[in-house]
Amino acid sequence: MRVEIDNLGIPPLAGLCSYDEACKPGFSIDDNVALLRRFNYVKTRLHAIYSAHIARTPEWEVKSAFSLHLWLDAEHAASLRKRVSEMREPPLYLDKVPDPGLEKLMDELIRSDTTIELLTGIYAVIKPEMIRSIRRHLEETNPLTDQPTCRILKIILREEEEMQAWGEQALAALTREANDAALSRHWQEILRFYLLDAGGIFGDLLKPEMQHPAEPRSDGTRYEMDAMPRRDERFTDPFNRSAEIDAYYKDENRESDERTYALLYKRLREMDVPEWMGPILYKTTGKPWEYYTDISRQLWDEARHAMMGEVGLYAHGVAFYKYPIDISSSVSLNTRFEPLEAHTVLWAIEQGLMNKNTGKRWEWQIAQKSGHELATLFQDYDWADEVLHSQIGRKWLLPEYGSLENMQTQVEPLWVKWGDGSGNTKHVSNHKPWWNDFVQEIRERRDGTRQA
Template identity: 25%
Template sequence: MKTVLRDVKTASQMMRRYYRAVKETMRAMAGYLPSMKSWETRKMLARHIWLDAMHADMLRSRTLDLRYPRVDVDEDSDAHLIKLLHQLPNAATDEQFVAGIYRVIKPALLAAFKTYMHNSDPLDDAPSHLYLQRIINELEQQQTDFETIRTSTGKAFADTRWETFLHSVLAASGGIDGLDLDPGEKYIPFLSRALYQLPEEGARDESWEPAVMQVPPRLPDNWIEHRIWVAIDHANEVWASETAAALIWEYDNKPWNLYYEAARCYDEMRHAMMGEARLASMGLQIGIDYPMVPDHWRTFRQRGIGALLLLLHGLEQRGPLHKSKLKQELFAVHDFDGAQDCDYDWADESGHITYGLSWLKSVFPGWQKLQIIEETNKLLAEWREWIERHHHEGTHGYAVFLSRIEAKAKLLKTEQSDTQVVFQPTVVTK
């Protein structure tokens, strides 16, 4: 005789609420990512957005299994819980936002998933158990990541009043695994606030030097500088991560597959981390010895996230060929780390081109292929002109960085250090 009884209807309703909770938490994290100042915390957020998208996808898939042939998993439901989650990015500070996610929402998700497994039949509901066990394991790792960030940054990422308030709103809304409830008039002022707006430019770590642009004002003189130039370009792919994440928040009610693909914003953060690691191995400190700057956003953000999407798509179309070329060049001078980074980078970019096209068709539904190409080329030309103008007029703000880079480069000795290089400048990439 079974010791646990839960019918399919109840299980499917719970799975759908779990899916919506994880999805909307992921969207809140994606929306806040461009505002996050702390570099270490930003890297953590990007990775967790990607993981949470996979978790939401598993929960969505299981919901559809249980509700077949119904396909209403993405229709309006759990409205009160979602209203709460939509308010998370309205936190007053980075610390408050992180506390809300990692000290309130994610612990509540963990508790709900563990309770579900305890109160369900592991044979009848085996697929749910398989998915939830993986999700639980990865959420617990996320909480460990959070504790590591608290230690490494020296920031508490805690706000007792804010956390207590969120706990109360969450409970009044039915919690993670309860029925959706109207939390009552007490919480109307909080839940009816205007939704968070994306920043005008991506935030950067407060410890970094101010900068104007990422592209050096001259071509590299040798292979050592070439390696540095490529790595700086990699490190500044932060803007691409911000743009993909911004799409997830900016455009509500899009098909799930678009959000799932845009959650690969972590790919772009990985690329930035690749550049950071290579530059660190050469003795260059991030944001101090080389610029980390949201120059793409400063130039085009006022035209909307759609313009940044067009620019990103245009640059990524050139990515696979360019990065595969860089792989060969770096391998030839024994920069095996850089060569491998570029190899995996262009593999990522190949998929991103497809994702970008899907998003363009959704954001600009009335545009035909020719118009997409024309508008993209206009932005690419304008971007190159912006770079060239700052270089020509000497307003690139690179002097302090260039002097530090040149000093570091002189200390690096390789067999190819005297080899003269001739190639296209970094402006053709991201």
């Protein structure tokens, strides 16, 4: 039985829903928490998968997207964890496996061997199922009593759909050949079996009747990541260190335009930072989730900086992969350093960038004086980001070392170790000079004298 309510023509219930919609039973607190734990678990594992594969994934565009999606999944997990804490007193069991079936699924997914398998598992299996599960949660929960959850899920859903749209296009681009498409279908079939066996992320799907399609790749132990940075075949001579880019933009005897081009290339080169931060994230365990959201934000910012450089070269008519981008530094950090050591090196670099006479403020001034509006904008945001990153580094490293003095004493030996390791790759390249060709090409395209 319902009664007519005179609301003076004003939408009732703060516009959340109708009276009838607010009368549906929805989820109990226990059921709601159980579902959010499942969502959080998948988000947390996706974050680890991105972290484990950013370095070894060769396609620049995939590295860029993984950097963004890693941060978004970290933020989503943080929101879900907070919501659970609002509904239940500790212990919250947010770091416990909610379903052995989901664990098996994610253990197989992280062992994807190629970019095609990764994209298939994430964007053809997990993300569509996450979208379906969130939509069902929103449909079934009470929109009034559970409004805080609904708000969080609506935000997550929108960003999930954006991630999924990218993933579908990327997977389609890499599976144009019949053999690649067949590989994708086969891996999707295997992971789909595990997904169904777990009842889906929501837990409502029927278990498969078919036999297991393949032997599991996981032996039940933690996945050992491959931290070696890789670039695809478009990138030439990735260990070429002939260009002293940092020295070029600092050299006041060089023309202002060349100094700004050096800054754009420095931004481009920053893709090596996500490549060395991925292993830091994956290998560092047992931290509060705030640690992973903070470091993930920094990783995404660094990828964003590299894309600024990518756009800067595009604006000058130069493909970002045409000239060498040295990866020897990240190779050294990823193969010879423990996570704490690599993070300390990163913090030391950021501290050096805070100097107003030689750091980020100065870089912004160089771009500004050159009259290059786009580079000035990029440097402005790069400067702001690096201030944040310096704070993040101090926030999480100080407790490890006990004091700023102890932390600073570790920098010099780590700096030497890093330089020694970077030098080990010198023999991989003949270090053919290329910088002058790069600057000449940009100037000719700028002045309209470059022949097509």
